[in-house]
Amino acid sequence: MTEQELIDYFTDKNLPETLRINRAVTQHEVRVAVDRNIETMLANPKQGGAKHRLTQIMTALETPYAGLTAIFT
Numbered sequence: 001m002t003e004q005e006l007i008d009y010f011t012d013k014n015l016p017e018t019l020r021i022n023r024a025v026t027q028h029e030v031r032v033a034v035d036r037n038i039e040t041m042l043a044n045p046k047q048g049g050a051k052h053r054l055t056q057i058m059t060a061l062e063t064p065y066a067g068l069t070a071i072f073t
Contacts, residue, residue: 001055003041003042003045003051006038006041006051006054006055006058007038009058010034010038010054010058013061015030015031015034015061016030017029017030018030019057019060019061020060020064020065021056021057021059021060021065022056022060022065023065023067025056027057027060030057033053033057034054034057037050037051037053037054037057038050038054041054
């Protein structure tokens, strides 16, 4: 996904205050984090950390973390 596609995805998106990204990570102040990461991504396009975090947030919005899904037999 390109930088512009990520920006377009989050533009006018209704975001929750807190979002569980995975088993170990909960993102607080989601709107602030998204805005900060977009700004960082645009300022430092060669560093992938901000783009990676935005992708994680987008994925968590689309498919919310539901806990362990392994089935033990």
